Amino acid sequence: MHSHFPGPASSDPPPTLCTRRGRKLPKRRRTNSLSTPMLQGGHRLSKLWRSPITPLFNLCHRLLINFKFSSLSQAKGLDSLDEECEEFLPWLERKAGVEISSVLSIGKSAYGRSLFASEIIRTGDCISKVPYSVQITPDNLLPKIKALLSNKVGTVAKLAIILLVEQKMGQDSEWASYISCLPQHGEIHSTVLEQFPEIFESITLKDFMRAYFLVTSRAWESTKGLSLIPFTDFMNHDGVSDSIVLFDEDKKLSEVIADRNYVPGQEVLINYGNFPNATLPLDFGFTLPYNIHDQVQIHFNIPYHDCLREMKLELLQQHSTPKLKDAINCSEDTFLIKEVRSPRGKGKGLPQSLRAFARVLCCTAPEELSDLAMEAAQMDGRLARQPLKDSRRELLAHEMLLSHITHLMQKYDVAIKSLAPANFPSMSKKFALRRQMAHDLLTGELRVLNSASAWLNNYCAALRATIHCQSQ
Numbered sequence: 001m002h003s004h005f006p007g008p009a010s011s012d013p014p015p016t017l018c019t020r021r022g023r024k025l026p027k028r029r030r031t032n033s034l035s036t037p038m039l040q041g042g043h044r045l046s047k048l049w050r051s052p053i054t055p056l057f058n059l060c061h062r063l064l065i066n067f068k069f070s071s072l073s074q075a076k077g078l079d080s081l082d083e084e085c086e087e088f089l090p091w092l093e094r095k096a097g098v099e100i101s102s103v104l105s106i107g108k109s110a111y112g113r114s115l116f117a118s119e120i121i122r123t124g125d126c127i128s129k130v131p132y133s134v135q136i137t138p139d140n141l142l143p144k145i146k147a148l149l150s151n152k153v154g155t156v157a158k159l160a161i162i163l164l165v166e167q168k169m170g171q172d173s174e175w176a177s178y179i180s181c182l183p184q185h186g187e188i189h190s191t192v193l194e195q196f197p198e199i200f201e202s203i204t205l206k207d208f209m210r211a212y213f214l215v216t217s218r219a220w221e222s223t224k225g226l227s228l229i230p231f232t233d234f235m236n237h238d239g240v241s242d243s244i245v246l247f248d249e250d251k252k253l254s255e256v257i258a259d260r261n262y263v264p265g266q267e268v269l270i271n272y273g274n275f276p277n278a279t280l281p282l283d284f285g286f287t288l289p290y291n292i293h294d295q296v297q298i299h300f301n302i303p304y305h306d307c308l309r310e311m312k313l314e315l316l317q318q319h320s321t322p323k324l325k326d327a328i329n330c331s332e333d334t335f336l337i338k339e340v341r342s343p344r345g346k347g348k349g350l351p352q353s354l355r356a357f358a359r360v361l362c363c364t365a366p367e368e369l370s371d372l373a374m375e376a377a378q379m380d381g382r383l384a385r386q387p388l389k390d391s392r393r394e395l396l397a398h399e400m401l402l403s404h405i406t407h408l409m410q411k412y413d414v415a416i417k418s419l420a421p422a423n424f425p426s427m428s429k430k431f432a433l434r435r436q437m438a439h440d441l442l443t444g445e446l447r448v449l450n451s452a453s454a455w456l457n458n459y460c461a462a463l464r465a466t467i468h469c470q471s472q
């Protein structure tokens with residue numbers, strides 16, 4: 001197999017598949033194949049069960065104190081990978097009864113196991129096709145265990161239980177070759193597991209936690225549910241890759257299309273999703289040194305001593321829906337900001353909803369609020385989306401934002417400085433990795449704040465110039 005997937009203009013169209021849904025692909029290097037609205041993109045699991053917003057300092061703390069899994073700790077001894085690697089794909093292809101990939105081979109990367117080009121790969125090539133028949137889904141649960149589990153037991157836990165059962169079966173498991181490639185188990189305790197001592201004997205909570213993490217870090221979600229996709233799950237993540245796992249409902253397989261050219265020996269990476277560094281460590285156990293999806297959550301409160309507080313809250317509530325469009329996840333006083341790429345004020349700046357909130361927050365008289373409400377009614381119903389007519393007040397609102405962000409930046413600075421030096425003597429590998437993740441997280445978010453600060457500084461400077469001219 002080395003099937004080149006033609007784009008829409010080709011005379012050899014891809015088969016009829018369903019519309020791609022969900023993941024928004026970055027515009028860069030989108031291939032013809034990926035842009036055909038026929039394949040369904042799989043989600044990585046974390047989108048389903050956890051908001052990507054994680055309080056920063058909390059997470060850093062957990063990274064340094066509680067972090068249990070890492071690419072290094074979860075990968076088996078790399079030396080033992082060799083034999084398994086050679087045997088794994090032929091085994092999976094025999095099980096599937098079809099060829100899965102002729103251009104990829106399993107190897108070792110800095111991040112544990114990974115897939116590498118074994119031949120030249122061109123952009124748009126289909127590089128792997130894993131039939132549904134060799135994917136592990138909750139349907140693989142033993143019927144007697146399935147009967148015991150209520151609907152409240154999530155799919156992650158179900159897949160984790162399947163892994164534990166198969167692991168316990170050892171060489172008798174039909175998935176033995178796959179299971180043996182996965183990280184080793186520990187110990188467990190669970191009420192469900194106690195019901196079947198013959199199956200779960202000697203399995204502990206720790207085992208279950210590990211199995212659970214394996215699922216969250218390796219499973220994909222599609223219309224057919226949650227699945228572990230052997231071979232595909234050996235691929236590592238690149239936040240700017242346009243290759244994602246696609247689901248072909250007609251052919252009942254999952255495939256990956258190359259988003260770029262590869263030469264033999266090159267590691268082939270895919271995109272797990274647009275995850276910021278606040279999400280990656282929790283769900284996958286790593287961070288990216290430079291993560292373009294980093295974001296910062298900013299909180300604003302209308303102070304209780306503000307005598308217009310009730311009026312402001314009411315006004316914001318009345319106009320609350322449209323602002324959700326601007327921020328990924330924004331409650332009344334919570335906003336997500338991403339890196340502002342054009343500090344000179346062109347292009348997308350700070351979220352409009354945040355600036356609108358600041359304009360409302362800075363109002364000092366009921367008339368100002370009434371003006372905003374009237375303006376919203378005359379426009380598209382959105383509150384404070386236009387610069388305030390009074391440049392001084394517009395400046396005040398943005399200076400308030402700037403001061404808030406500057407204060408946050410100082411906190412990040414302190415947090416970064418408080419990390420142990422990278423070359424601290426006698427630092428264990430595990431701690432060094434956690435420290436690195438905390439560092440990546442903090443510096444990434446500080447970069448976002450820096451960009452917001454630069455944008456605000458420019459905006460405020462322009463406003464000051466306008467005010468200066470007006471006063472001449």
Ligand SMILES: C[S@@+](CC[C@H](N)C(=O)[O-])C[C@H]1O[C@@H](n2cnc3c(N)ncnc32)[C@H](O)[C@@H]1O
Pocket residue numbers: 070071072074075111112113114217218233234235236237238283284285286287
């Ligand atoms: C789906 S598995 C990928 C294969 C994995 N390397 C293995 O050894 O089986 C996901 C795990 O790979 C590691 N990983 C993937 N991409 C990574 C990256 N860019 N940096 C560090 N670790 C990564 C993490 O440990 C993550 O939990």
